[in-house]
Structure formats: structure tokens, C-alpha cells
Amino acid sequence: MFIPLIGLSVYVIQVYPTLPDASELRNVSYQVPLRIETADGRLITEIGEKRRIPLDYHQIPERMTQAIISAEDDRFYEHFGVDLKGLARAAYELITTGSKQSGGSTITMQVARNFFLTSERTYTRKLNEIILSFKIERELTKQEIMALYLNKIFLGHRSYGVAAAAKTYYGKELAELELHEFAMIAGLPKAPSAFNPVANPPRAKLRRDYVLRRMNELGYITRLEMRMAQEQPIAVTLSGVRIDVEAGYIAEMARQFALENFGEDALNLGLTIVTTLESEHQLSANQALRDGLQDYERRQGYRGPLAQLDTETLANDDSIIQAMREFPAPGGLQLATVTSIQQNQANLLMRNGERGVLRFEGMSWAAPFVNINRTGSAPQKIEDVLATGHVIYLQRHNSTWQLAQNPQADAAIVSLNPRDGSIYALAGGFDFFKSRFNRATQAKRQLGSAFKPFLYSAALERDYTLATVVNDAPVVFHDDALEGIWRPENFTGRFYGPTRVRPALAHSRNLVPIRILQDIGVHPTINHAREFGLPQNELNKHRNLSLALGSVEVTPLEAARAYAVFANGGFLIEPHFIRQVRDFNGRTIYQADPLRACQIQCLDNDPSLAPRVISPQNAYLITSMLQDVISYGTGRTASALNRQDLAGKTGTTNQQFDAWFVGYNPDVVTSVWVGFDNPSSLGRRETAGRAALPIWIDYMRTAIQSSPNIPFLQPEGLVNVPIDPDTGLAVPADSPRAVFELFLERNAPETPSITPSTLRDLTRELFQ
DSSP states (O other): OHHHHHHHHHIIIIIGGGSOOGGGGGGOOOOBOEEEEOTTSOEEEEESSSEEOOOOGGGSOHHHHHHHHHHHOTTTTTSSSOOHHHHHHHHHHHHHHSSOOSOOOOHHHHHHHHHHOOOOOOHHHHHHHHHHHHHHHHHSOHHHHHHHHHHHOBOSTTEESHHHHHHHHHSSOGGGOOHHHHHHHHTSTTOTTTTOTTTOHHHHHHHHHHHHHHHHHTTSSOHHHHHHHHTSOOOOOOOOOOOSSOOHHHHHHHHHHHHHHHOGGGGGBTOEEEESOOHHHHHHHHHHHHHHHHHHHHHHOBOOOSEEOOTTGGGSHHHHHHHHTTSOOGGGOEEEEEEEEETTEEEEEETTSOEEEEEGGGGTTOOBEEETTEEOOOOSSGGGTOOTTEEEEEEEETTEEEEEOOOSSEEEEEEEOTTTOBEEEEEOSSOTTTOOOOTTTTOOEEOGGGGHHHHHHHHHTTTOOTTOEEEEOOOOEEEGGGTEEEOOOOTTSOOOEEEEHHHHHHTTOSHHHHHHHHHHOHHHHHHHHHTTTOOHHHHHTTOSGGGGGTOSEEOHHHHHHHHHHHHTTSBOOOOBOEEEEEOTTSOEEEEOOOOBOOOSOOOTTOTTBOOBOSOHHHHHHHHHHHHHHHHTSTTGGGGGGOOSSOEEEEEEOGGGOEEEEEEEOSSOEEEEEEEOSSOOOOOTTOOHHHHTHHHHHHHHHHHTTTSOOOOOOOOTTEEEEEEOTTTOOBOOTTOTTOEEEEEEGGGOOOBTTBOHHHHHHHHHHHHO
């Protein structure tokens, strides 16, 4: 008697004061995954070790609580935290049988253990559990205790709480479950591994049927309901998080943002990150990039099947499917095996068990790959390409299958709002899980001719005009930085003589910008290009005449930001991809407040304005030239979009290592890059207009659907002057070959018949 009293005294004096305060459960913080969404509320992903969807008590269906009570604690609403009858029964079973036959823990005791204690099996822990249960019952209502329990319990397969389990095992919301499904979940807390319906369906059924029987005995369901539910099969399929929009590169960027701004626990705090992505834009970007790379692959030729399955493997479907599981299926590609060939078509078994047909038209491109510049003879029949047992990739195109390949080249696309920098879409490669290297933000590659607009913008600041004539003729430069002697030439290998600035940019002539750079100077050009957000350290690496041809290396995101200056009328915006962050309770804890480009009339000292880096006149003049790139220049394929508001520039580097197209309208600016991660030639015919521009066109077709098809707004301070197209000199308006050119008022040429005042009137008439 004396020894137990001493032990009790020690417990009361030393242990009891250290027990947690039950009131802490009112402000409990669950480990809830980080949720990442698009701007229009569609799910990109959830990131976290534990899958949990906490619910308030009133959100939990009554059938769920009834099933749990029947399985775990049928006297829950009667006891005060500890069920003495249950404890006595468990103790008696332990004494008489030597093993624990039934649990003595109530739901309240399990709450105490799950939130405050460990799972160690000691008498002290059990005593703490009992004492805490009393404290919890005094502090909280039964409904609050039940909600804590149903949100906390582990139910297998990373699922914590009944709502997460409903998603995991049935792919449903908790309220959508049927009686037998409630009973299945209610049977899991006792032993999530032993009674798991995925790992052990027979034992899971026994446990489920027991829960249904107890529900009947307690009067929650009728005998007929019990029998009907017990007859239901164990039909569960593990369901991951339902992804609405594939955006793996942005998801990783958002994860890093969360860790940097909210600490190492950010992935378990139940935060919701709302990105700036527009779901339709992102889906279109993914598809355009993948289609573009597949088109490139088809031009290079067919590298052959992934594997040739042997006769034994081909004997049954299960072995074929198992063999295909060894191969990845990136970028939405489908894996299939040719099971037979007949009547010029291949019969296929897909990795998902479905069957399909591939007709010869879907592989007629598949001439054998020789090298990046040459393919073998075009196939004449299906046997020239495929044989029974070939494991191949397929791509769905216009409701039919086409032969495809896992591309060796890669690409990136970035699209943003030129007015505030919010990113509409971003894909850093063919597939995030194939390569997590984000080419949109990390791959610095030479910009090629897509750099030329910045050089011409610098020239306009030094009194060059769009009508200035520069000689496109052979020249030899002696420059130690360029290995001594440099003989630049145009892509065509031809020289075009005296050329005005406008067509020089439209046709991407090389000698004209080189001569302009030599005239205005490398240092002023670098200082001007820096104003567009191009990295100073990269610009400084190219303090020579090669800068004119785009030797500077930038990322696709940096290129998009720089071109946004032209699109928005001269303002340098800051790209961003996070719009808002909400905590577990839905409170906004971060809200983006980007600086914006002025739209119509703004105060110079408005703190919400982004910094102006070039004049609106300069921006408009460059845009005017970049529209000609699309109208009749190297980007003329984009004229198929039938828009008045498109401008952009191709960029192809030496030996076709990199292909770019960067273009915009007033609402969307998009940058596309195509190349190899280890720089090498795409092929001598793979110019930007062939490799990158089609991706840009396919994406922009969707991205600008809602944009009004109206011309760019011309700012004040510009006039139209008739000029001779050969000399660039002003001529009378009635001259037979006169064309109109835009000039800044300060350097507009005068003609005998036209004065500056009449120039302004004429300009207004032309653009009304």
C-alpha cells in the first residue's frame, strides 16, 4: 500500500504538471500538404508527406461518425473520456488469455495519444493518456473531439483523416461515399496495414463486414441495409491527387518559393499558393511545345523502336504489358507494342491494356535517321518501319494515332502579361519528370538575331531612323576578341547592298546591325540593352561586334521580359508567378503587388508604375518593324493567324545551335527556345522560323483569342513621311514609288511640298 502511494505522489508532483493543456486542441495545426493552383482555381499539385483534408464536424457525414463509433468506441457519447467497462473487459481478456483481445482505448484516449503522446507501451504513457482524456472531455465537446479524431487518424497510403482516405481509396469526396465504403474506412484505424483493402482485400472485407454488423446491432442501420452493404465487392483503386493542369516546372518554382518564404515546415502547413498561370494558356503551351518537338523529330527521321519483344513475351497480354512497364512515357506519349501487321496497318496493345490501330499514314514520315542533316529513303509500306514485337511511342493527333519518338532536343516556352509581368504559362522542357532542369529560367543560350531589336532601339536614340540606309556588303573585321579576323555574312550567303533599317530587321540582315554597332559603339549599346533587364554580367562578356548578332546569352524568361518593354510602350516590368498565398484557414498571408506599365494616362510620380526605360515612340517604332517580320520577313508564317496586332523576331545562332522566336501583342508576350541541352546543331535547315516559330504560333492561337484584334496604339510625337524605298530620302507624296515611313518629329526629313505641320495632319488622316 505504501509503495503505490509513493508512486502516485511522485506522479502528481512531477509528471502531472508537465502534461499538456487540453485547450491547445482548440488551435490545433494539422500537417496538411501545400496546395498549388492556377489563377483560375485549378489544381496543379499538392506537395507534402501526409495527405490530409481537414473538415469541420458539420462537414462530416453522420454515417461516417456512426461507422467509426461502431468500430472503435460504441459508448463514446456516454463515457467521460475513459470507458471503465471497456478497460475492465480488456484487462480481464489480458489476464485470462494472455493476449489483448479488444482495445480499451476510447476515441478520446486516442486523441490524447495522437496529439500529445508517443506510441510507446508503458504504464506511465497509459496513465498520462487517461488523465489527458479527462482533461480533454472537460475542455471540448464530443463533436470537437470526434472532428479531431477523424481528421488525425492514419488510414494507410499516406492518408491521414477520413476525407483524405475517401479520396485515396475511392477517388470521391467524403460526402459521396456509400454505406459499405464508410464501413471500410471505419475499419482501418485498428490496423491500417492489416485491414488495407488494396494490400489484403479478403481481410479488409472481414473487417468491413464486422463494422456493418456492429452498426446494425447499435441501431444505426437496418438488417437489410447491412446485408446489402456486405454483398458489395471490395472495389478500391488507389487514387493520387487529381491534377487539373500539368505544370511541373511552375510547381517546383512554387515549392521553392514556399520554403524560402515560410520555412522548412511550409509543405505541411496547409498553405495554398495561387499562381498567375491561366489554365488554358498552360495547357496550350504544353501541347504546342510537345507538338513542335515531335514535328522536329519527324524531320530528322525515325531512330527505330524502343525494343523488340521475343516470341515468349508476345504469347500473352500480361507479359507484354509488364515488359512495357520498363520504359518511361514522357510528355503524354503512349507506349504500345505491335502485336500483328495486316492490310498495311499495325495492330497494337497499349501499356494501359487498351488496343489500337496504327495506319501507314501515321508513320509515312519515318525515313531512317542518318544524321541531323540527312535521312534514309522514305518508307513505301508499313513493313519498312515496323515489325511484330516492336515497342513504340505513339502520339494522339486528330483522333488517330501517329508514330512518335522521345525527343532528343528540348524546348522552353514562357508567356507573360507585358503590363504587370504575371506569367500566364511556363514549360521548361518536354516533360518535368524526364528532366527537372528548367530551361525557361535556367538555360542561358545565345539570343541570336532576336537581340537585334535592342541594337536598333539603341540606334534610334542616336538619331538613326527606320529609313536610314546602311550598306549590306562584305566586310572583314580585325578583332582580337573574335580570333583576329572575322568575316560575317548573312544566313543566305548573299549580300544586298544599301538597305534601309526597316527591311534589314524584317529579313534579319547581319551586316547592317554590325555596321550600326560599329558606328554607335559597343559600350552605349550594352548600356541601352541593360535597360531591358538583360543581365549586365552577360552583356559585359560580349564587348565586341559579335554582340550585334546576339552572342549574349539569356534565358527564355529574360528574353520575354525584355520584349515586354516594346509591347507595353517602354516600361520594365518584373516577371512573377505567385499571385497569392493563403493559410490553412483561408486567410491571405501574401499578395503580389507588381509595378505596372502605364496604359493610357498616368502620373509620373505614381508609385505603382514600373520604371520607364525607353520612350513610347522608340517602343512603337521597334514594334512597327517587328510587325514587318511577321508581315513579310523571317516570321511571315505567323501571318496565318490573321492578326493586325502581332510583332516578333526570329533568332538563329551559328550552325543552328539555338532557335528562338520572341513575339507579342499588347496583351501577351511569349518567348520560345529550341535546342539541345549540350549545345550542338539542330540541323542546317532548322532555322528559328522552322523549329521555334511553329510552337509560338500554336500557343498564341489560343493565348490571344480573347484579345481584340486591333493595331498597336500609336503615341504622339511620330509622323509619317513619304520616302524613296531605295534611298530612304523624303520625296513628294505623289512620287510613283513613294512609301510612307514613320519618323520621330525631331528628325523627320522635310520635302519641298511637305512641312512638319502638314506631316502631323497627314499622319492623323492615315491613322484615323
